[in-house]
Amino acid sequence: MPEELSEAKANATCAIADVWEVLGRRWTLHILKNLSTRNVIRFNELKRALDGISSTVLAGRLLELEREGLVTKKIYPEVPPRVEYSMTPQARELEVIIKDLARWANKWRRPDGMKTAAIAPQKK
Amino acid sequence: MPEELSEAKANATCAIADVWEVLGRRWTLHILKNLSTRNVIRFNELKRALDGISSTVLAGRLLELEREGLVTKKIYPEVPPRVEYSMTPQARELEVIIKDLARWANKWRRPDGMKTAAIAPQKK
DNA sequence: CGGTATCCTAGCTGATACTG
DNA sequence: CAGTATCAGCTAGGATACCG
Numbered sequence: 001m002p003e004e005l006s007e008a009k010a011n012a013t014c015a016i017a018d019v020w021e022v023l024g025r026r027w028t029l030h031i032l033k034n035l036s037t038r039n040v041i042r043f044n045e046l047k048r049a050l051d052g053i054s055s056t057v058l059a060g061r062l063l064e065l066e067r068e069g070l071v072t073k074k075i076y077p078e079v080p081p082r083v084e085y086s087m088t089p090q091a092r093e094l095e096v097i098i099k100d101l102a103r104w105a106n107k108w109r110r111p112d113g114m115k116t117a118a119i120a121p122q123k124k
Numbered sequence: 125m126p127e128e129l130s131e132a133k134a135n136a137t138c139a140i141a142d143v144w145e146v147l148g149r150r151w152t153l154h155i156l157k158n159l160s161t162r163n164v165i166r167f168n169e170l171k172r173a174l175d176g177i178s179s180t181v182l183a184g185r186l187l188e189l190e191r192e193g194l195v196t197k198k199i200y201p202e203v204p205p206r207v208e209y210s211m212t213p214q215a216r217e218l219e220v221i222i223k224d225l226a227r228w229a230n231k232w233r234r235p236d237g238m239k240t241a242a243i244a245p246q247k248k
Numbered sequence: 249c250g251g252t253a254t255c256c257t258a259g260c261t262g263a264t265a266c267t268g
Numbered sequence: 269c270a271g272t273a274t275c276a277g278c279t280a281g282g283a284t285a286c287c288g
Binding site: 042043044047055056058059075078079080081082083 | 269270271272273
C-alpha cells in the first residue's frame with residue numbers, strides 16, 4: 001500500500017520537490033559528481049575542480065546540499081582552517097539513481113541534433 | 125566496457141546536463157506526473173490540472189519537453205482546435221527512474237526538520 | 249481551444265571586495 | 269584557507285492581452 005508506486009491523484013513528486021529544487025540548480029550536479037569520486041574534499045579544492053564557480057555560489061550550493069542532508073562538513077579547528085566535505089549515505093544512494101539517469105540519458109542521446117556538446121556544463 | 129558505471133574522471137553528468145536543465149525547471153516534473161497517469165491529455169486540461177501555471181509557461185515547458193523527446197504532440201485540424209500531448213517511450217523509461225527518485229525521497233524524508241511538510245501541517 | 253506577444257519583477261548568479 | 273558582504277546583470281517565470 002505504499003503509494004509511492006501506485007499513486008494516481010496525489011503528487012508523488014511532493015517529496016522530491018525540495019530536493020529537486022536544489023539538484024536543479026546550477027553546479028549542484030557537478031559538485032555531487034566531484035564529491036562522488038573522492039571521499040572528502042576541501043572547499044578550494046572543489047572550487048578549483050569546478051573552475052568557474054565563485055566562492056559565493058559554491059558556499060551557497062554546499063549549504064543547500066548540507067541542509068538537504070546530502071553533504072556533511074567537518075571543520076578542523078586549525079589554522080589555516082580546514083574544512084572537509086563529503087557525501088552522506090543518503091547522497092550515496094542518490095548517486096546510484098543519478099547514474100541510472102546518466103545511463104538513460106546516454107541511451108537516448110539525441111542521434112541527430114547533437115546539441116549536447118561533450119563537456120559544456122550548461123553555461124548561460 | 126561501457127564506462128557509464130565506472131567513470132572516474134570524465135563527467136557522467138554531461139549527457140544529463142540538458143535534460144536536467146529541462147527537468148529542473150518549475151512545473152516540469154508535475155507535467156510529467158500528470159502525463160504519466162493518462163495516455164493523452166489536452167492543453168487546457170493539463171493547465172487546469174496544474175492549476176496556477178500560465179499558458180505561457182505551460183507552452184514553454186511542453187515545447188522543451190518535446191524538444192528533449194519526452195513528449196509528443198498531436199494536432200487535430202479541427203475547430204475548435206484539439207491538441208493532445210503524450211509521453212514518448214523515452215519518457216516512460218524516465219518515469220521509472222523518477223519513481224525510484226520518489227522512493228528515495230520518501231525514504232530519506234527529513235525526520236527532524238520536517239520542512240518538507242507533505243501538505244504543510246504547520247505554517248511557515 | 250490552444251496558443252503567441254509583451255511587459256514586469258523576484259531572485260539566482262557572478263564579480264569584487266573583505267575578514268577570521 | 270574558507271568563507272561572508274555587497275552590488276550588479278540577466279533571466280526564468282508570471283500577468284495580461286490578443287489571435288487563428
